[in-house]
Amino acid sequence: MTSKNLRIFSYLPNPRLFKSTIVGRICGVEIEIRGAKPNELSEWLWDFDARPLSIEDRQEQNSTVLASKGFDNELFKTSEFLAAHPFGNVPAAFSPDGKTGVFESNSIMRSVARIGENTNNVYGFDAFSSSRIDSFLDSSLVFACDSQAYLLSLMQDTLTVDIYNSVASAFTNWLNGIEKALSNQKYLSSNYLTLADVCFACEIALLYNEKYYQDKLDNYDLDLLINPKIHEHFPQSWRHFETLVEHPDFQPDLGPYLRKLKNLEK
Ligand SMILES: N[C@@H](CCC(=O)N[C@@H](CS)C(=O)NCC(=O)O)C(=O)O
Missing domain, CATH: 1.20.1050.10 (Glutathione S-transferase Yfyf (Class Pi); Chain A, domain 2)
Structure with missing residues (x-):
């Protein structure tokens, strides 16, 4: 039996994200993935509740950060996102309650193995x-x-x-x-x-x-x-x-x- 244990926001497809989805298959961990093509992520709210920007999201603008690595446009990162992900990068993983951010694709993959109780000593x-x-x-x-x-x-x-x-x-x-x-x-x-x-x-x-x-x-x-x-x-x-x-x-x-x-x- 699998349950959704982790949410990851990323551009898609992304081999850094594959590290986690592959280990998810090995360990029976279901991962909720949110994201879109790389050039579409400037039209998304970077948040635990990541989603395409609504008119309200754009007006609110509780946080906008200039893209630094790999994005040409401004990105809309909420202050909550930046608290969970101080380096502001994707892939960005969250615990199911959104309170704990896990970053760096290797560490996100480790968290999947830990949630899956380290199946096959992976x-x-x-x-x-x-x-x-x-x-x-x-x-x-x-x-x-x-x-x-x-x-x-x-x-x-x-x-x-x-x-x-x-x-x-x-x-x-x-x-x-x-x-x-x-x-x-x-x-x-x-x-x-x-x-x-x-x-x-x-x-x-x-x-x-x-x-x-x-x-x-x-x-x-x-x-x-x-x-x-x-x-x-x-x-x-x-x-x-x-x-x-x-x-x-x-x-x-x-x-x-x-x-x-x-x-x-x-
Ligand atoms: N070493 C990191 C690399 C992550 C990374 O640098 N992501 C870039 C995209 S390639 C990013 O999110 N840039 C957004 C920004 O800098 O604002 C990993 O493996 O997760």
């Missing part, structure tokens, strides 16, 4: 195995910061060679660790599937968005980070990613998302 089985999973999540966030700067610069047409070099080096460092981990065991943190694998697959799916901007990279004579050489340099990491994408709990999110991106193939 978040480890003792203090050390759980902390080891956290270690993978933290090292993924280090890469994700560079990857976000890179993708936003492609979107906003502000890519520089420094940004590219920084993400390329972060990607190599991250995958070196992933490759090493997979040389010892079947999954990243252990011999069974954990949050570390979910995070890994979703961060790669997000990076696939660089494909939309291939022409801009061509202008600078730069390669896509996800290029055919990846298979040669990081064979186990890539096989692992491809196996995870086919997993029945991953496929409903990652399948359609990646199919759309792969249709861009020349």
Whole structure:
């Protein structure tokens, strides 16, 4: 039996949100999702009761904040939203009563595993195995910061060679660790599937968005980070990613998302 345990507001689709929906499937946690396409969120009230802005919402304007990361327009964030989410980002999760905000996609995913009572030890089985999973999540966030700067610069047409070099080096460092981990065991943190694998697959799916901007990279004579050489340099990491994408709990999110991106193939 499942019950709605968590509400998440986000732009859709969003691989950072998929971390939670995949773990929701594994752990039998039903998640209430609110949101719309990225360019529609400037017409939404950012609140626990997130919704398309009504005329009254617009007049009230109890809080309006200039967008900072990934949005060009003004966003309507209520003061309650900003109290629950001091960094003001999406995905933004809330406890069912709206009183507790949980932010950062890795932490939102952890909260889903905790609500689902850690089915199949997806978040480890003792203090050390759980902390080891956290270690993978933290090292993924280090890469994700560079990857976000890179993708936003492609979107906003502000890519520089420094940004590219920084993400390329972060990607190599991250995958070196992933490759090493997979040389010892079947999954990243252990011999069974954990949050570390979910995070890994979703961060790669997000990076696939660089494909939309291939022409801009061509202008600078730069390669896509996800290029055919990846298979040669990081064979186990890539096989692992491809196996995870086919997993029945991953496929409903990652399948359609990646199919759309792969249709861009020349
Ligand atoms: N590391 C964060 C990234 C979240 C994030 O930066 N979200 C951006 C969109 S890509 C956002 O909500 N920006 C709204 C703003 O800055 O006002 C996570 O994994 O949740």
